[in-house]
Amino acid sequence: MTAELQVPNELPSLSWTLTQEQINAYAEVAGASDPIHVDPEFAKETPLGGTIGQGFLLFAVMAEQITRGLDHPESWLSDGVLDIRFRAPARPGDRLTMRAVRMAEERGPNDQAATYEVWCEGPDGQRLIDGTTDIPLGAFG
């Protein structure tokens, strides 16, 4: 089944600059205002030395980017899996890049899904987030 479909080796990548304004907007929408995200004066005095982006925000951006890279996103919306670990914080002003590259070995539950390694790089190439996503083959054709 996979061979009959045009399953891309890589989904469209995304680069953008995280801003404090976006962090604040997400905090307001989610109703979650942990000062480590939204209070620069408080965050400056913590071991992190400044505010950081919410894990939920980065997760949501990643999922949205995957959705936009699919021919038939409704399939992903009906049976997609995204599983990531947060390795290091993303800070306001960081240029972030998200990528999704198909894994050589499928690790999905069956042959009806393609598995991609996903990650978010910081400005120096360090992986701030990494994990996998299983995308139903129906999303590709």
Added chain:
Amino acid sequence: MSNPEAPDLTFDGMAVGDVLVDSTVTVTAESIAQFRRSIATDTATLDGLEEGYAPPTMAAMWTVPRVMFREWNVPVGGIHARQRWQCTRPIRAGSALRVRISLKEKYVRKDRPWVVFESRLSDLDGVDVACGEMTVVWPV
């Protein structure tokens, strides 16, 4: 912001299997638009939206924190370590969702308290919409 009037949510006060939230929220077109704006990475991504569908993680990233922070006084300073999310049905404007959040695991590793929350969302007919797991290093 956490609700200071609500009970404190503490590591010692939680037990595996506890249902922390069982609530209903309605996803509106306005809330979808607000959520999209908050996760947009440039204004171009706001053009040509797939009207009707909510972003795939909206259930997790909008409904779960909203109900959690409404019903509990959650301490600040937790570290979000891992997130797993599975969609089983698209969410559309007007959807009413039942949100259940429970404690799946709780342990201490390297002297730090860890918790794993499980969230399950379904429509009001009981059909699953999404489920997720969130691993957090609990603030001390």
